[in-house]
Amino acid sequence: MDESTLRNYFRKAIGVAPGASRKELKLCRDKRAQRWRSMLAAPGSEQTAEGQEAAKLAEQRLAITNTAYDCLSNADKFREFQAKLAAGEAELPDLDSLLSSLDSEHKPVAPRVLAKRQAQLQEKMERIVTLVTESVQKAGHDEALKLTQGKLPDADQFYDAVYKAAVTAGNKTSAEEIASLNNGKIELDETFKSDLDSLVIDQSEIIAHKEYDRLEDRAAMSAPTPAMPRFVALTLTLIIMGLVVSVCFYGATSSPTPNVAPAVPTPAAQNPADVSGRATEMAPAPVPGIANSVFNRSTFGPPSSPTAITPPVVPVPVQPAVTPVPADGAAPVATSPVNTAPGPAPAVSAAEANQAELTGAAAPAGPAPDARVAVAAGLVANAGNAGMAGLPASDTKPGAKAYRTALDAGMKGAFADSVNGFRQAYAEGHLGEALYNEGVILGVQGRYDEALAAYNKLLSDHPAFAQALYNRALTHQLLALAAWNAKKVPQWRSNLNQALASYDLALKADPRLSQGYFNRGIVHYQLGQKDEAYSDFARADSLLPKFMPAAAYNRDVVGLALKKGNAAPAQPAPACPLGPVGPAGPP
Secondary structure (H helix, E strand, O other): OOHHHHHHHHHHHHOOOOOOOHHHHHHHHHHHHHHHHHHHOOOOHHHOHHHHHHHHHHHHHHHHHHHHHHHHHOHHHHHHHHHHHHHOOOOOOOHHHHOOOOOOOOOOOOHHHHHHHHHHHHHHHHHHHHHHHHHHHHHHHHHHHHHOOOOOOOHHHHHHHHHHHHHHHHHHHHHHHHHHHHHOOOOOOHHHHHHHHHHHHHHHHHHHHHHHHHHHHHHHHOOOOOOOOHHHHHHHHHHHHHHHHHHHHHHHHOOOOOOOOOOOOOHHHOOOOOOOOOOOOOOOOOOOOOOOOOOOOOOOOOOOEOOEOOOOEOOOEOOOEEOOOOOOOOOOOEEOOEOOOOOEOOOOOHHHHHHHHHHHHOOOOOOOOOHHHHOOOOOOOOOOOOOOOOOOOOOOOOOHHHHHHHHHHHHOOOHHHHHHHHHHHHHHHOOHHHHHHHHHHHHHOOOHHHHHHHHHHHHHHOOOOHHHHHHHHHHHHHHHHHHHHOOOHHHHHHHHHHHHHHHHHHHHHOOOOHHHHHHHHHHHHHOOOHHHHHHHHHHHHHHOOOOOHHHHHHHHHHHHHOOOOOOOOOOOOOOOOOOOOOOOOOO
16 A cells, blocks of 8 residues: 555544644544544443444554554655555554444534525425416316306306315325425425315315305396296386377477587496496405415515515606507407606605505595496406515514514414514514514414505505505405495595505505506406506506506406407406515515
């Protein structure tokens, strides 16, 4: 064995790097020797054959450790041992077997690296939740559409079939996504898998009930009207004919009167057109769900945060214009002229954020539109809530630990603990993201007045927080729907006007918030402002044409009512859009 190979052997035997000093050699020798002595002196080890073998191996390890130290620290001893080795008077044991029982020395993972891994895992979990929810909703809707072609099915059998199809699709997507993570050697805890199973069941029930309600509405509206008895019909006909003859006789015998221009009927007095072409189908009320609020972190829209509320530098959009209808009859293309000079989007002040609530609530009342228009029948329902804010960048700042605990509780569905935790985080560190997440959780629970209070408190300090303005507007839309169902038209109109004012501010803070244009279009439509609704849907479609098919669908539905030459939208109707992505966590 040459000198270089022998020296490398000795260095590995005592665990020292090349070029080590005499002091480093001694420290490494002592550390390694202490390890072998602990094995040598194990009490009772000499009483068994295995113990005797272990003690013998420990003695051999101790001897080679001392020899390695002597040879590396003394050149004469090194040459002497090398000569014995060449003459066959000494031998070296296998190094791998000698060092096999040493514990591997791993450096602890840095906190920043660990946080990054956890964030990546959280993102993958949220993606699974979003995919599972989408697959459940699509499968349930497709099954309902298939079953209602032609003759209407039995209601109970219809519900069971839709529920079964939704559960099957959700479980399949869940298994595929979990398997793909396992192939990437990413393990998910059993709690998340259990929550995923519960999510599939909950979302399947929601879509089954929703389609069941639509089936009942369709059956009720398609029920035949009972025929009028012949005697009653004949009597009414004679009465009407008599009245007509009397009016004609009076007009012929009375003095002529000056001509008066006929009164032009107001839009409210006109019968609204059936914009959907589906007179037997009512649009379902938007159901706030866990996938569209707490877990949702989609790719729609840029994130914002109260810690960095300056909007991105984007061109300032103006009112969209519509090009003429092409010769081939295709739907008109919505264009959005913009100011070509780049500059920051206009900021939103605290006074504007507060005034939006007051002005909307005190807006003048007007005539209520037709019921189908008031609930936006025929249109795809609202985009969901903006998602929750992310993890804090550091746990050392006040309120950060309480915030992280509350976020974890919200992800697991422990909403009461989550709300209390976010309130504690805000009290300790005045974290605006904590107020925002509190509003999201309260909205998921249906506690809309409390959610509005949280958003208003946040916007008084951070008025340009686009996601908070968006969620406040959506909350008013849900309150408007409840007011309409309770036949409280003034409250219905007030909440819609407040929603409209908040959507205006959200789009002022973030002009590329496509879900804001989409939801504002529904508000305009419910208020009878169909031209504004058409422009908003066209704008939303131009921002995200591939990811928001519902915007193009609603644009074409409204375009048919306005006789803009739009083609009939394709069937079935697409699913509701996802809400905007949540903002970043506290810094």
